[in-house]
Amino acid sequence: MSSLAPQRPGMPARQISASSFAEEFTAARNRLKKLDFEHEHEQDHDDESPMASPALSSSDSLTSEEPSPLGSEDGDSMDDASPATPITPFTPMADQDSNDDVADNFAFAFDIDGVLVRGGKPIPEAIEAMKVLNGENEYGIKVPYIFLTNGGGKSESERCADLSQQLELEVSEGQFICGHTPMRELSSRYSGSVLVVGGEGEKCRQVAETYGFRDVITPGDILKANASTAPFRKLTPAELSASRDLLSRPGVGKLSDIVIEAVFVFADSRDWASDLQIILDIAQSKGGRLETRSETFDEGPPIFFSHNDVLWSAAHEHVRLGMGALRKIVETVFEETTGGKKLTTYAFGKPQVGTFEFAERLLQKWRAEKHGLVAGRGEKRGVGTVYFVGDTPESDIRGTNAMDEKSGREGTEWYSILVKTGVYQEGTEPRFKPRKLVGNVLDAVNHGIRREMARKMKTSSGGQGQGQRGLWPLGDVTGLKKMGEVEGRMQECVISEH
Numbered sequence: 317m318s319s320l321a322p323q324r325p326g327m328p329a330r331q332i333s334a335s336s337f338a339e340e341f342t343a344a345r346n347r348l349k350k351l352d353f354e355h356e357h358e359q360d361h362d363d364e365s366p367m368a369s370p371a372l373s374s375s376d377s378l379t380s381e382e383p384s385p386l387g388s389e390d391g392d393s394m395d396d397a398s399p400a401t402p403i404t405p406f407t408p409m410a411d412q413d414s415n416d417d418v419a420d421n422f423a424f425a426f427d428i429d430g431v432l433v434r435g436g437k438p439i440p441e442a443i444e445a446m447k448v449l450n451g452e453n454e455y456g457i458k459v460p461y462i463f464l465t466n467g468g469g470k471s472e473s474e475r476c477a478d479l480s481q482q483l484e485l486e487v488s489e490g491q492f493i494c495g496h497t498p499m500r501e502l503s504s505r506y507s508g509s510v511l512v513v514g515g516e517g518e519k520c521r522q523v524a525e526t527y528g529f530r531d532v533i534t535p536g537d538i539l540k541a542n543a544s545t546a547p548f549r550k551l552t553p554a555e556l557s558a559s560r561d562l563l564s565r566p567g568v569g570k571l572s573d574i575v576i577e578a579v580f581v582f583a584d585s586r587d588w589a590s591d592l593q594i595i596l597d598i599a600q601s602k603g604g605r606l607e608t609r610s611e612t613f614d615e616g617p618p619i620f621f622s623h624n625d626v627l628w629s630a631a632h633e634h635v636r637l638g639m640g641a642l643r644k645i646v647e648t649v650f651e652e653t654t655g656g657k658k659l660t661t662y663a664f665g666k667p668q669v670g671t672f673e674f675a676e677r678l679l680q681k682w683r684a685e686k687h688g689l690v691a692g693r694g695e696k697r698g699v700g701t702v703y704f705v706g707d708t709p710e711s712d713i714r715g716t717n718a719m720d721e722k723s724g725r726e727g728t729e730w731y732s733i734l735v736k737t738g739v740y741q742e743g744t745e746p747r748f749k750p751r752k753l754v755g756n757v758l759d760a761v762n763h764g765i766r767r768e769m770a771r772k773m774k775t776s777s778g779g780q781g782q783g784q785r786g787l788w789p790l791g792d793v794t795g796l797k798k799m800g801e802v803e804g805r806m807q808e809c810v811i812s813e814h
């Protein structure tokens with residue numbers, strides 16, 4: 317599967333035997349040597365744009381200074397106990413494309429909002445970009461890809477169904493991570509009552525229950541039991557009907573009989589005022605007991621946010637406030653109303669490195685189950701480069717660069733690409749610099765593929781390519797030239813199709 321016979325449009329599929337391919341490869345390589353081919357594009361922009369590769373700050377990220385929500389109890393550092401660390405990605409079995417030509421040394425990962433979708437509608441180039449990855453390219457090659465979004469509020473299966481419809485292709489749960497996916501792991505830790513905030517109607521309660529949380533309470537349940545909790549919030553008849561009657565539970569005569577073990581903000585709040593009030597009430601309670609007040613303000617339960625995006629790209633011409641803004645408000649108002657006490661909350665999602673590590677494991681599983689790609693014996697890594705395409709420097713680019721730095725030279729390269737169709741505004745200086753800035757997701761996909769092709773060409777011209785995984789036939793130079801990447805001497809290197 318690594319040495320792949322290209323299927324060009326309009327041409328029948330071509331089978332290359334090992335010997336004929338080897339001969340073709342050797343001849344082509346000799347020709348390249350004679351031409352002393354040196355591919356200028358391999359320099360790429362790697363050296364032009366040194367990465368910020370930031371260390372994640374403690375103010376808005378999980379760091380080693382903070383207690384671990386997911387780590388072991390013996391004081392593991394946060395790096396070792398990042399949200400993803402103990403989690404095995406959940407992937408349903410996929411129908412394997414066992415006979416397809418698949419790029420085995422690189423892959424793509426996509427943010428969704430502002431990259432593929434905006435305001436519920438696909439960004440025009442997104443559908444074409446997916447087609448390119450699914451084999452409609454000059455090389456007839458498929459490129460594995462996954463989706464990594466901070467969004468949420470629906471089950472993974474529902475979100476995949478939405479995305480499938482928007483992008484006109486089938487998206488599997490096995491290639492999808494949303495902001496609250498890693499929270500699944502916490503259901504075994506918090507087996508009592510938890511508060512779940514955000515999302516439409518009862519959706520997030522349902523998602524949390526599918527994750528295994530046993531007693532999921534919502535702000536609506538609390539408002540139903542005591543309407544004065546948020547004086548200006550009136551539940552609609554539908555909300556009243558859907559909300560559960562906490563006071564009718566066995567052994568519960570009043571709300572203070574209920575203890576909240578943890579608060580999870582699964583998705584964006586639909587009513588910031590009442591949700592803020594209820595989260596702060598619990599944060600300032602005696603050990604999570606509803607309608608109590610701590611005297612020390614340091615005994616509230618942990619509060620988790622599924623991501624930390626302050627802004628996101630929606631249908632409005634200007635970016636909108638996201639969950640990260642609510643998180644800042646919760647922390648700020650807590651401090652303001654407790655005489656200066658600090659509240660530590662936790663955020664999953666990008667830019668957390670743990671989330672990217674989770675994504676890499678999901679990608680490995682997806683490559684194996686969908687494409688039959690598994691690392692060979694003795695190989696340290698399964699995929700050489702992951703191209704991450706995002707629109708938000710503070711989460712997408714920051715996280716990708718940090719992941720790349722953590723992976724190191726021996727690990728998978730995480731290559732950040734920033735698009736201009738979402739949060740990032742053209743002409744501004746992104747706070748976290750991408751390896752490549754492009755117009756849209758189709759440009760990003762083409763850039764990644766061209767970069768890989770250029771890399772293969774340089775490797776093969778240097779005679780170092782034999783035996784490497786993912787080496788493509790040099791006949792693909794034709795396609796490379798067509799894509800406009802190669803100029804000058806490169807055109808002399810074209811090897812015609814046999």
Ligand SMILES: [Mg+2]
Nearest residue numbers: 427429430707
């Ligand atoms: Mg986005």
